[in-house]
Amino acid sequence: MSNKKKILVVDDDIDLLEQVALILSNEGYDVITANGHNEAEETLLTVKPDLAVFDLMMEQMDSGFVLCHQLKRMFPGTPVILLTAVTATTGIDFTANTNEEKSWIKADAFIDKPARAEQLKSEVKRLLKE
């Protein structure tokens, strides 16, 4: 079916990538995966996704932010879900915790890792206005 919605999933952890992809393809979406920041950039040259799911921390601490910024510049209307580990409250901060940081990132939704299938599905539906 050509009118399937395209979702770009990016994670440098191949298992988490595969899992998110499986959850979404089971829902009938056309899932395109990219294994890390560079691969995602390459993919974006040829594909215009209807929605994107990025892991926040990949090769670099802020790969997800950077990628989000790049995607929004290319396709301002494409919603982005960031997968974050906000529960890391000890020591080094791996995530954008404050609302100020979050507003700067301009992601459309944040989901805690590990992503629960139900939450992921409902956020995707909401952002795709289905």
Next chain:
Amino acid sequence: MKTLKVLIVDDEPLMRSGVIRVLKNFIVQLHELNHTAGFEFIEAETGEDGILKVESESPDIMLLDMKLPGIQGLEVLETVSSKKRDCVVIMITAHASIGMAVSTTKLGAFDFLAKPFTPNELKTTIEKAANYLIVQRHVRELERDKRQLRFQLISVVAHELKSPIAAIETYLKMIDDGMVKDEQQLKHVVERSIIRIQGMRKLIFDLLDMTSIEAGTKKRELVELDVIELARSAIDAVETEAMVNGVKVELVDNGPVPMIADRREIEIILNNLVSNAVKYNRKDGKVSVCLEREKDTIRITVSDTGIGMTPDEMAKLFEDFVRIKNQKTLRILGSGLGLSTVKKISHQYQGNVEVKSIPDQGSTFTVVLTSGKPREQ
């Protein structure tokens, strides 16, 4: 030069000006650190004023007269001690006695001066106090750094363990939710979970290696050993993995390489270097382990024909928890602790570890160690 603030609490103006005159141009050489210290002064006529000035001026050293018009010196001492101010107190007393000294030190005084005292007595006491103060502060700083480092380590470990746990948890949930459709998918999910568990185990073992080296709590047993023998068992340990990928591992030596060392430490070095050389190799690649000894210097060289590294990647390679993350290393398990531990061990043998590498051609790691009596921690 550091400037230390001295608060003089005494009701006699002559006493205060006398102290200032003696200490004004006095410069203390601090033993521990390569520093000198000079002094500036704050004066208080009464105990009450003294307590206020401890709060407002944060003096480093307080010269405190026992006998004051209002509240007495001992009371001031008690107040200052109970607030745990970072201030060294020296009591000034006309009625010097052993009993007096004991009771004031119990209350937290560092020392006492008996009136009348000579300029030299004052200088000696102040010099001792300044050194004590600086050393105390330095120790506290070191402890704070240590705490911070430990905290950082825990955070990183927690983070490194979270990804595999998340992966395994999600796989199990997928089975539970009936998302796994067939036998083949199930096999894949189980295999991936096992691989992630192996990764966690590797992290934990590497972490234990690292902490035992760093803490220095494990007793080092220095024995005479043959490095070749340890290299052979390191090569045996990777045999299966090498075979699967068609990697050939060769050992180059010119006879025995005796060394006085802790067996476990040399094992850690060889196991890490040899297993990395196999893991980060290409299919049908080659690994060469070369051992040389010249007098007391042992040189271990491990080269591979693998994926290699860029200068940027090499620069941070030996830091804790650094893993080179790129497309080529994606499927390779690693904790990011192996090489930093190798480096720490080599330092214990007055040695070092170096790497030369060309992307897509291979890397050569060289560890140089000194046999004999390694530096005790």
